[in-house]
Amino acid sequence: MAAPRAFLHLIPLKWNWGERGFRDLSGVTTPEASHRGRRTLLQFLSDHFYDVEFLREYFLRKQMQKLHLENGSYIRVQNKYGPDIAGAYFILKHGGAVKFRDMEWVRSDEWRHFIAGVSKFQAVPVEAVDASGCAINYDGLGNLLSLKELRSLSLQRCPHVDDWCLSRLYPLASSLQELSLAGCPRISERGLACLHHLQNLHRLDISDLPAVNFPGLTQILVEEMLPNCEVVGMDWAQGLRQGPDEQPQDAAGPIPVEPLAPGSRQPLCNS
Amino acid sequence: MLRRVLRTGLGRSLLIRELGASSGKGRNVSEMKKKIRSLLPGEPDNFMYDTRHLPPERSDVVIVGGGVIGLSVAFWLKKLEKRRDGIRVLVVERDQTYSRASTGLSVGGIRQQFSVPENVQLSLFSVDFLRNINEHLAVVDAPPVDLQFNPSGYLLLASEEGAAILESNVKMQRQEGAKICLMSPEQLRKKFPWINTEGVALASFGMENEGWFDPWSLLQGLRRKVQSMGVLFCQGEVTRFVTSSNRMRNSAGEEVNLRRIHEVHVKMDNSLEYQPVECAIVINAAGAWSGQVAELAGIGKGPPGTLQGTKLPVEPRKRFVYMWHCPQGPGLETPLLTDTNGVYFRREGLGNNYIGGRSPTEEEEPDPADLEVDHDFFQNKVWPHLAYRVPAFESLKVRSAWAGYYDYNTFDQNGVVGPHPLVVNMYFATGFSGHGLQHALGVGRAVAEMLLNGHFQTIDMSPFLFSRFYLEEKLLEQNII
Numbered sequence: 001m002a003a004p005r006a007f008l009h010l011i012p013l014k015w016n017w018g019e020r021g022f023r024d025l026s027g028v029t030t031p032e033a034s035h036r037g038r039r040t041l042l043q044f045l046s047d048h049f050y051d052v053e054f055l056r057e058y059f060l061r062k063q064m065q066k067l068h069l070e071n072g073s074y075i076r077v078q079n080k081y082g083p084d085i086a087g088a089y090f091i092l093k094h095g096g097a098v099k100f101r102d103m104e105w106v107r108s109d110e111w112r113h114f115i116a117g118v119s120k121f122q123a124v125p126v127e128a129v130d131a132s133g134c135a136i137n138y139d140g141l142g143n144l145l146s147l148k149e150l151r152s153l154s155l156q157r158c159p160h161v162d163d164w165c166l167s168r169l170y171p172l173a174s175s176l177q178e179l180s181l182a183g184c185p186r187i188s189e190r191g192l193a194c195l196h197h198l199q200n201l202h203r204l205d206i207s208d209l210p211a212v213n214f215p216g217l218t219q220i221l222v223e224e225m226l227p228n229c230e231v232v233g234m235d236w237a238q239g240l241r242q243g244p245d246e247q248p249q250d251a252a253g254p255i256p257v258e259p260l261a262p263g264s265r266q267p268l269c270n271s
Numbered sequence: 272m273l274r275r276v277l278r279t280g281l282g283r284s285l286l287i288r289e290l291g292a293s294s295g296k297g298r299n300v301s302e303m304k305k306k307i308r309s310l311l312p313g314e315p316d317n318f319m320y321d322t323r324h325l326p327p328e329r330s331d332v333v334i335v336g337g338g339v340i341g342l343s344v345a346f347w348l349k350k351l352e353k354r355r356d357g358i359r360v361l362v363v364e365r366d367q368t369y370s371r372a373s374t375g376l377s378v379g380g381i382r383q384q385f386s387v388p389e390n391v392q393l394s395l396f397s398v399d400f401l402r403n404i405n406e407h408l409a410v411v412d413a414p415p416v417d418l419q420f421n422p423s424g425y426l427l428l429a430s431e432e433g434a435a436i437l438e439s440n441v442k443m444q445r446q447e448g449a450k451i452c453l454m455s456p457e458q459l460r461k462k463f464p465w466i467n468t469e470g471v472a473l474a475s476f477g478m479e480n481e482g483w484f485d486p487w488s489l490l491q492g493l494r495r496k497v498q499s500m501g502v503l504f505c506q507g508e509v510t511r512f513v514t515s516s517n518r519m520r521n522s523a524g525e526e527v528n529l530r531r532i533h534e535v536h537v538k539m540d541n542s543l544e545y546q547p548v549e550c551a552i553v554i555n556a557a558g559a560w561s562g563q564v565a566e567l568a569g570i571g572k573g574p575p576g577t578l579q580g581t582k583l584p585v586e587p588r589k590r591f592v593y594m595w596h597c598p599q600g601p602g603l604e605t606p607l608l609t610d611t612n613g614v615y616f617r618r619e620g621l622g623n624n625y626i627g628g629r630s631p632t633e634e635e636e637p638d639p640a641d642l643e644v645d646h647d648f649f650q651n652k653v654w655p656h657l658a659y660r661v662p663a664f665e666s667l668k669v670r671s672a673w674a675g676y677y678d679y680n681t682f683d684q685n686g687v688v689g690p691h692p693l694v695v696n697m698y699f700a701t702g703f704s705g706h707g708l709q710h711a712l713g714v715g716r717a718v719a720e721m722l723l724n725g726h727f728q729t730i731d732m733s734p735f736l737f738s739r740f741y742l743e744e745k746l747l748e749q750n751i752i
Binding site for chain 2: 043046057060061138163164166167168188190191192193194213214217218222225
């Protein structure tokens with residue numbers, strides 16, 4: 001598992017650049033940052049001239065369309081080779097990695113090789129998918145839902161995976177044992193609540209989710225909800241142990257209400 | 272435009288350079304700024320007196336009611352218009368704080384578990400919109416809409432008598448494309464061990480696309496988008512419609528009185544000033560008060576039993592929502608549970624808080640004059656059923672409560688969409704009796720299509736037309752919550 005991940009580390013950097021405008025929209029940046037900090041000439045012009053605003057809107061829409069196109073379903077591949085090949089092909093096209101049962105990981109740079117030897121894979125189900133950093137959204141996730149033997153799914157740092165996507169994972173409930181959602185910027189506790197469908201889950205990684213308001217409490221509640229599952233998310237506490245004298249006291253209280261890690265959002269009183 | 276700016280800008284700068292010798296540089300810069308600002312478009316002109324607070328004298332479409340339904344109609348009108356800025360739309364809202372509007376006071380649930388196929392389609396359409404809300408409501412340079420959607424699902428319980436209906440409903444819902452599963456009491460106990468399954472014969476649970484969201488963020492998102500699309504807003508109250516009538520004979524020889532609205536009088540807030548707005552189409556999206564608005568247009572004034580005498584049967588009904596705290600209550604997996612008798616509750620946040628309520632029966636209907644909360648209603652009518660269904664709720668503490676209005680359709684508790692048969696340019700989008708919020712986006716599109724193309728396209732809403740009140744065709748929903 002280590003090898004593909006090391007490779008995939010490079011991917012977000014690559015496409016971050018092209019998709020920045022859209023990510024601004026999709027909630028990755030905070031409103032204050034995009035509002036206060038830089039008031040560009042472009043913004044000034046679009047405030048006063050309708051045409052500039054229209055043009056900017058047009059480009060914004062184009063970017064969104066691109067994401068939708070990339071996340072279309074691979075019906076033709078699915079009809080010809082079955083759902084496993086279609087799912088694998090989808091992930092490889094997006095820059096992820098796939099593991100068929102009893103085989104090595106197939107990485108995205110090997111996808112031509114994969115196409116050439118597709119008959120070799122056809123009889124074998126997909127066992128694990130590593131989609132770290134891929135631009136998968138709700139629609140694209142549909143390609144993975146027909147993988148009946150999928151045991152491990154990693155959606156680490158996927159910028160478009162949100163609460164809606166989590167509510168869509170229930171068809172995998174019978175097989176899915178490992179799920180990693182670490183670093184997804186749009187996943188909140190509201191989406192984590194519907195993971196209760198996945199009763200066979202053994203390991204769930206929910207570390208480093210910036211949209212979760214109360215990470216400590218959320219983790220406890222998720223652990224309660226999935227009693228057979230090891231929930232990993234203690235990165236929050238690790239982040240806090242920078243000061244040497246504040247270290248040992250947090251295990252005593254009945255509910256460890258942890259102060260938020262730097263960079264996370266302020267808790268809302270009425271949430 | 273650009274040439275004008277350049278020419279005047281250059282001329283001014285020459286002038287200023289001459290003046291600059293005598294006066295300070297700073298003054299020139301500020302003067303220059305002022306001049307540039309007055310030349311840029313989008314700034315108010317200085318006329319004889321300021322009429323900025325008044326609505327425009329003419330508008331193509333006037334939408335009465337700026338709640339989520341009115342805004343959604345405005346949004347789809349602007350979205351589906353053939354030419355950019357082809358239609359001028361004015362939204363008249365009485366209360367910009369929305370203090371009594373049903374939108375903000377709603378529990379915010381969305382479900383597909385209806386018994387009328389059109390309602391399921393509306394819900395599916397709306398949920399699809401909400402999922403991609405930041406694409407539909409994207410405004411350049413504005414922060415994204417944070418809908419706070421909780422995809423936790425609806426769990427409907429049915430008793431022995433209701434089980435057959437529930438089963439056939441679920442069959443229909445699945446055909447329409449909703450992801451609903453049926454559960455036996457045993458499965459229910461396994462999945463949600465905190466439920467007492469006595470008296471439950473069958474349950475249906477929405478796996479996907481069901482849950483609840485923050486109605487206020489939807490409203491604000493829509494408002495921002497609609498404003499950026501060029502819809503005009505005005506705070507005021509519609510007090511009068513100026514109409515003309517046309518006597519005609521139909522093929523059977525009966526006389527028909529066709530009316531048409533020409534002007535809408537909009538009375539400004541806290542003053543006697545009013546503005547007549549000439550318009551082609553009026554959309555009645557006044558929610559709980561749409562019955563009154565319809566009456567203003569002369570709907571229902573006629574001999575009873577005729578189409579003229581058929582009123583819009585929408586009236587405000589008060590519904591209570593209670594919020595309670597229960598430390599031993601059900602956990603994170605709690606869906607929005609609706610009991611066999613209509614008591615419902617859902618989780619609110621993470622701190623073991625729950626909100627819920629119940630629709631009262633016809634006899635115990637509270638007085639809708641104000642929004643006072645009846646706390647005895649919870650004690651006597653809600654809590655015993657709650658504690659029976661979820662034993663953990665034996666000990667709970669009510670934290671707060673509020674009341675809101677349903678735009679209650681007394682005829683069949685379903686929405687009214689489309690034009691009035693006699694007042695030809697009044698369109699309805701009202702009467703949804705508690706599921707207006709979740710259907711708003713689909714309804715808005717339906718009304719806009721009816722208005723622009725003359726027929727429904729995306730969802731066939733013809734069973735929701737006004738004429739059903741006259742024809743006595745009830746479109747009943749099996750479970751109203």
